[in-house]
Amino acid sequence: MSDSPAPQTHEQPTSATGQFMEHRELLFAIVYNMLGGVADTEDVLQDTWLSWSGSRDRSPERHIENPRAYLVRVAVNHALTRRAAISRRRETYVGPWLPEPLVAAATEEAPADAADRTLRTESVSMAMLVVLESLTPLERAVFVLNEVFGYAHTEIAEVIDRSPAAVRQLAHRARRHVHARRPLYEAHPRVRREATERFVEATLGGDIGALMEILAPDVTVWTDGGGKRRPAGLLPVHGRDKAIRLLTAGASRGAGQHLDLRYRRVNGDDAAVLFAGTAPYAVIVLDLTPEGDRVSGVYVVTNPDKLTHVEPAEKAEKAEKRADA
Numbered sequence: 041m042s043d044s045p046a047p048q049t050h051e052q053p054t055s056a057t058g059q060f061m062e063h064r065e066l067l068f069a070i071v072y073n074m075l076g077g078v079a080d081t082e083d084v085l086q087d088t089w090l091s092w093s094g095s096r097d098r099s100p101e102r103h104i105e106n107p108r109a110y111l112v113r114v115a116v117n118h119a120l121t122r123r124a125a126i127s128r129r130r131e132t133y134v135g136p137w138l139p140e141p142l143v144a145a146a147t148e149e150a151p152a153d154a155a156d157r158t159l160r161t162e163s164v165s166m167a168m169l170v171v172l173e174s175l176t177p178l179e180r181a182v183f184v185l186n187e188v189f190g191y192a193h194t195e196i197a198e199v200i201d202r203s204p205a206a207v208r209q210l211a212h213r214a215r216r217h218v219h220a221r222r223p224l225y226e227a228h229p230r231v232r233r234e235a236t237e238r239f240v241e242a243t244l245g246g247d248i249g250a251l252m253e254i255l256a257p258d259v260t261v262w263t264d265g266g267g268k269r270r271p272a273g274l275l276p277v278h279g280r281d282k283a284i285r286l287l288t289a290g291a292s293r294g295a296g297q298h299l300d301l302r303y304r305r306v307n308g309d310d311a312a313v314l315f316a317g318t319a320p321y322a323v324i325v326l327d328l329t330p331e332g333d334r335v336s337g338v339y340v341v342t343n344p345d346k347l348t349h350v351e352p353a354e355k356a357e358k359a360e361k362r363a364d365a
Contacts, residue, residue, distance in 0.1 A: 056093050059107045066108070066189075067115045069164075073184045074119045074177075075126060076139035076169050078349050084122055088115040113199045116181055120200070123177040134267025135274050138339055139169040140346040141323045143313060144305045164188060166307050166339050167327040170262070171222045178202075179214040186211050187218075231332045233303070233310040239326060239335055240301060240312045243287050251287065255280045256334035261287065266343030283338065290340075313350065320350035 067088060072081045091114045104110050130137055172180050181200060185191040191199070193207045200207070227235075235254065242250035261277045263286070277286050300315045306325050314322040327337030341347065 060089055060092055060111065063108050063111050067111060070112065070184060070189060071115055071119045072142070073164050073169070073172070073188060074116070074181055075122060076173065077126070077346075078140045078142070080122055080126060084115060084118045087118045091118070109195075109198075116185070116199050120177050120181060134265075136262045136264050136276050137173075138262055138264035138341050138346075139166060139173075139307075140349070141166065141306045141311075141325065141341055143311075143320075143323065143350045164307055165309055165327075166311075166325040167337055168218075168222060169307070170337075170339070171218055174221070175214050175217060179210050179217070182207055182210040183214040183218065187215065227328045227332045229310060232326070232328060235328055235332070235335060236303070236310050236312055236324075236326055239338075240324065243291050244301070246288050246291055248284055248288065251284050252280065254335055255283055256329055256336045259283050259334075259336055259338065261338040261340070263290070263340045264343050264346070266345060268344055269342040287338070315352075318352040320347040320352075323347065323350065 064085065067085055068081055071084045072078065075081055075084070088111060092111060172183065175183060178200065182196055185196050185199065186193070193204050193211060196202075196211075197204045197207045202210075238250065238254055241247070242254060257280050258278070259280055261273070261283045263273050263277075273286060277283050298316070299321055300317075302313050302315060304311055304313045304323075306313075306323055309325060311323060311325040313320060314324070321342065323341045325339040325341075326335050327339070328334065329336045
């Protein structure tokens with residue numbers, strides 16, 4: 041018998057790095073939907089990589105039969121551990137907390153990439169992520185894996201180390217809670233884009249009459265400045281009259297500086313991004329009524345720490361021109 045290593049074949053596993061990178065986008069999407077922050081997600085992926093590479097280093101000949109399942113389990117459990125630290129951080133957060141927006145160029149056609157398809161789904165919209173914040177960490181993990189990524193209850197049971205019966209109960213509670221707070225529907229992209237344009241034009245122009253028409257009577261406005269940028273309400277504002285006062289006051293204060301408006305896709309939905317020069321100043325995302333004719337929720341992220349991943353206006357425009365060429 042020869043002592044020389046067997047030649048590599050297509051059936052043999054690729055390198056640890058290659059396998060991790062092959063599943064990285066999936067891991068990012070799962071963890072981001074569990075945590076709602078890019079920086080926290082990247083930290084969890086780093087921990088996942090260390091766990092993955094460490095397990096391989098300790099036993100180089102070890103063959104993990106299903107790397108995808110293994111990596112998902114490791115990432116989900118690291119994310120569940122991370123939730124405890126995030127919850128403590130939220131206790132001292134100034135004002136409403138909103139998820140960190142994932143901003144992409146605005147396009148007429150939906151992107152074909154699998155990760156982008158995930159970002160386009162209703163379940164990972166800004167509005168849905170806000171609803172998911174009210175779930176327990178385990179309920180949220182089960183909801184994300186089952187409703188967004190299609191994992192069966194038996195598969196989830198292996199991921200979170202619970203019985204299938206316990207997972208079914210968690211899934212039932214999470215689904216009931218989410219559907220009670222947010223009926224399942226999806227506005228047509230063209231309707232959402234038109235509503236966003238009308239809303240932004242009315243807000244920046246201080247057109248109270250137009251805002252009265254487009255805002256639902258029970259609209260809610262969240263403004264997440266993290267205590268680092270004003271104006272931002274310390275609590276969500278409910279009701280059309282209060283919402284209009286908050287929005288027009290914010291627009292008038294921002295009138296003193298030159299802000300450029302660009303339309304982008306945020307968490308898969310058409311939205312507006314304001315830039316001060318080339319730096320992002322605010323991300324504005326709307327939630328529409330089921331009929332699509334009124335705005336039921338307004339999410340405004342101005343905390344600069346949550347806008348660090350937004351491409352500068354000039355860079356994004358160059359990328360769009362290259363894509364159109």
